[in-house]
Amino acid sequence: xxxxxxxxxxxxxxxxxxxxxxxxxxxxxxxxxxxxxxxxxxxxxxxxxxxxxxxxxxxxxxxxxxxxxxxxxxxxxxxxxxxxxxxxxxxxxxxxxxxxxxxxxxxxxxxxxxxxxxxxxxxxxxxxxxxxxxxxxxxxxxxxxxxxxxxxxxxxxxxxxxxxxxxxxxxxxxxxxxxxxxxxxxxxxxxxxxxxxxxxxxxxxxxxxxxxxxxxxxxxxxxxxxxxxxxxxxxxxxxxxxxxxxxxxxxxxxxxxxxxxxxxxxxxxxxxxxxxxxxxxxxxxxxxxxxxxxxxxxxxxxxxxxxxxxxxxxxxxxxxxxxxxxxxxxxxxxxxxxxxxxxxxxxxxxxxxxxxxxxxxxxxxxxxxxxxxxxxxxxxxxxxxxxxxxxxxxxxxxxxxxxxxxxxxxxxxxxxxxxxxxxxxxxxxxxxxxxxxxxxxxxxxxxxxxxxxxxxxxxxxxxxxxxxxxxxxxxxxxxxxxxxxxxxxxxxxxxxxxxxxxxxxxxxxxxxxxxxxxxxxxxxxxxxxxxxxxxxxxxxxxxxxxxxxxxxxxxxxxx
Amino acid sequence: xxxxxxxxxxxxxxxxxxxxxxxxxxxxxxxxxxxxxxxxxxxxxxxxxxxxxxxxxxxxxxxxxxxxxxxxxxxxxxxxxxxxxxxxxxxxxxxxxxxxxxxxxxxxxxxxxxxxxxxxxxxxxxxxxxxxxxxxxxxxxxxxxxxxxxxxxxxxxxxxxxxxxxxxxxxxxxxxxxxxxxxxxxxxxxxxxxxxxxxxxxxxxxxxxxxxxxxxxxxxxxxxxxxxxxxxxxxxxxxx
Numbered sequence: 007x008x009x010x011x012x013x014x015x016x017x018x019x020x021x022x023x024x025x026x027x028x029x030x031x032x033x034x035x036x037x038x039x040x041x042x043x044x045x046x047x048x049x050x051x052x053x054x055x056x057x058x059x060x061x062x063x064x065x066x067x068x069x070x071x072x073x074x075x076x077x078x079x080x081x082x083x084x085x086x087x088x089x090x091x092x093x094x095x096x097x098x099x100x101x102x103x104x105x106x107x108x109x110x111x112x113x114x115x116x117x118x119x120x121x122x123x124x125x126x127x128x129x130x131x132x133x134x135x136x137x138x139x140x141x142x143x144x145x146x147x148x149x150x151x152x153x154x155x156x157x158x159x160x161x162x163x164x165x166x167x168x169x170x171x172x173x174x175x176x177x178x179x180x181x182x183x184x185x186x187x188x189x190x191x192x193x194x195x196x197x198x199x200x201x202x203x204x205x206x207x208x209x210x211x212x213x214x215x216x217x218x219x220x221x222x223x224x225x226x227x228x229x230x231x232x233x234x235x236x237x238x239x240x241x242x243x244x245x246x247x248x249x250x251x252x253x254x255x256x257x258x259x260x261x262x263x264x265x266x267x268x269x270x271x272x273x274x275x276x277x278x279x280x281x282x283x284x285x286x287x288x289x290x291x292x293x294x295x296x297x298x299x300x301x302x303x304x305x306x307x308x309x310x311x312x313x314x315x316x317x318x319x320x321x322x323x324x325x326x327x328x329x330x331x332x333x334x335x336x337x338x339x340x341x342x343x344x345x346x347x348x349x350x351x352x353x354x355x356x357x358x359x360x361x362x363x364x365x366x367x368x369x370x371x372x373x374x375x376x377x378x379x380x381x382x383x384x385x386x387x388x389x390x391x392x393x394x395x396x397x398x399x400x401x402x403x404x405x406x407x408x409x410x411x412x413x414x415x416x417x418x419x420x421x422x423x424x425x426x427x428x429x430x431x432x433x434x435x436x437x438x439x440x441x442x443x444x445x446x447x448x449x450x451x452x453x454x455x456x457x458x459x460x461x462x463x464x465x466x467x468x469x470x471x472x473x474x475x476x477x478x479x480x481x482x483x484x485x486x487x488x489x490x491x492x493x494x495x496x497x498x499x500x501x502x503x504x505x506x507x508x509x510x511x512x513x514x515x516x517x518x519x520x521x522x523x524x525x526x527x528x529x530x531x532x533x534x535x536x537x538x539x540x541x542x543x544x545x546x547x548x549x550x551x552x553x554x555x556x557x558x559x560x561x562x563x564x565x
Numbered sequence: 566x567x568x569x570x571x572x573x574x575x576x577x578x579x580x581x582x583x584x585x586x587x588x589x590x591x592x593x594x595x596x597x598x599x600x601x602x603x604x605x606x607x608x609x610x611x612x613x614x615x616x617x618x619x620x621x622x623x624x625x626x627x628x629x630x631x632x633x634x635x636x637x638x639x640x641x642x643x644x645x646x647x648x649x650x651x652x653x654x655x656x657x658x659x660x661x662x663x664x665x666x667x668x669x670x671x672x673x674x675x676x677x678x679x680x681x682x683x684x685x686x687x688x689x690x691x692x693x694x695x696x697x698x699x700x701x702x703x704x705x706x707x708x709x710x711x712x713x714x715x716x717x718x719x720x721x722x723x724x725x726x727x728x729x730x731x732x733x734x735x736x737x738x739x740x741x742x743x744x745x746x747x748x749x750x751x752x753x754x755x756x757x758x759x760x761x762x763x764x765x766x767x768x769x770x771x772x773x774x775x776x777x778x779x780x781x782x783x784x785x786x787x788x789x790x791x792x793x794x795x796x797x798x799x800x801x802x803x804x805x
Contacts, residue, residue, distance in 0.1 A: 156572070159667075159668070161667060161707070162707075163706050163707070164702045164703055164705070164706050164707055164708070165703050165704070165706045172665075172667070174666075174668065177664065177665060177666055178664065181664075181665040181706070183706075430585075430600075430601055430602060431601060455602060456585075456602070457583060457585075457602040457603065457606070458602070459606065459652075459653075
């Protein structure tokens, strides 16, 4: 891809071009003439020269005028077509190249860039260097992912033949560097009345879910832009959001559902696809085949929102308190850029951090609470159990009465159990302990960790019930729903288990209305604040539902 | 605030190949700077190896594997590799080479340097690397073998010299079958015009590359060197 700078006779400020023929044609039609044309080695150099026009003539020699044999009609047609496909996207030049390779190979590459340049002249796309810095390298910033200089590394680049800055933060999405241009396409926004959308909800909404939907409708018509939606684990958050999404889609507006991780996207997308059969929502994640498709409902991982700009009218952000979203300013800015300035944001969480609860108390943020599960049963309250010298006993393969009791209980109630341990190596130690103590069940045990090559397979076997005892690090704390599940957190006093994690882990139990014998045990060497607070929070939530009358017998609503 | 806080009080180190936080020291062996989960998946090539191509062998009846026996000894390139080419190693190399995670050059290069130290302790090498065609180089932005060679050179204090150039553009070796690989590269490399090989005749030359499959790339690279009087050409790769 070539980058040119040129000056009009009446202007000092140089203009940027990807295809100089288009500019010659365009300004010719406007009756203006181009003074001098320079060819730039990279977008970064072009950007520098634009900031300091006097330096161009010193550093570069003007190139001769190219011939203007341009099929303007064809370019114009291609440009309109491209804008329709690419509107609202933020893409790097390398991504545009793959887009051209996949979809528009019928056109010549030159025509493709000419069409993009046509859009640039119409102000429908902005072009920036991927990474930009001013006078000091300390202020370098990636325009794609908003990462600061701590994520940016300098190296000699063979593409531009110069020293070049590259962003390490958004590298999995494709390399953003100071010599790769970033294209920010603007989007069309018009509100049109669409015929009403048919929903295929698997179950009707429960009365308490309906009540939260009403509250959310009030929020949508009121001025504040952000809403915190606190729903306990297993409350049916997705179903509650369906009416809200529906109102937006009926107005012809666009909605994005942001999840922190790929597995969650892959779980939510088919559900929403089933609920909205006429919309055909698309799922975006690393390696998604639907990458260049268009839809008004998009389910995406948080990182994929870097690829949109001013596009969505409503953002629903799932599990905001989880990694990688929590306290990640770069991802937050990315999501905000993907939304239009007047867009509304609904933040879903099961465990809001303390600071957010304080914001709600100070009336700086509005909140809707759904403190009850869809089946109406209370949340299982964790039991705190103390065991002295826990890990020493595990290492020495001594008997640990409490854990043995727990396993006996699981076996008696015909259930399955997730045994959470704090660190990776604990999985292997504890697995060896368990294998020795319960050798008759050895084929029904497994340990799973984040980089485990058999991870998906083991989790599937656990869901199917072939594995009864699954030892895991905190990777299974969210998004796993197993009917006959018990939970034990072994070493719950480890600092890695904070209050939110423990509440989430406890939330794995009792998800199904028909199996309520599930128990949660925190087994630790000492009581910690996190354990006590999480227990307290669950008790408090159960009490508040009782107070509001949700738990009364006539509301039991089982299907 | 978090940004400057971290510059004064950095968070703990992470594993070189994933984001797991681990305790590591810069001067310890590279195998101790990798987290346990990655460590379990990394297939280091163990002791009984083919004397020529570095393949891991089960029985120790012969020193040379059956593939190398079919090749004439004057064409041999003595190769050593760090890892067996499994899915995990493939993914790491893919991340390094095609996804552009140039940072990975450091741990991979150090793995190679430590393997070199173990295998050929007393040899004083001159390092060089498999060149890329100018067009491929500008597409990728860097030459993966060159980066590795510089890391090894810095770690073992050996000189790195650009010995070879690529005369013509060839299809990537990864897209070909075995027979095509062996024939595709014939005459693709030449000695760099600025290099006077007579000064290096009594030195041992070590070529750096990323993957060794059939060895055809490295043998082709060694041909122009051997023609000009270099006796033995050695090579090191990440995987085979």
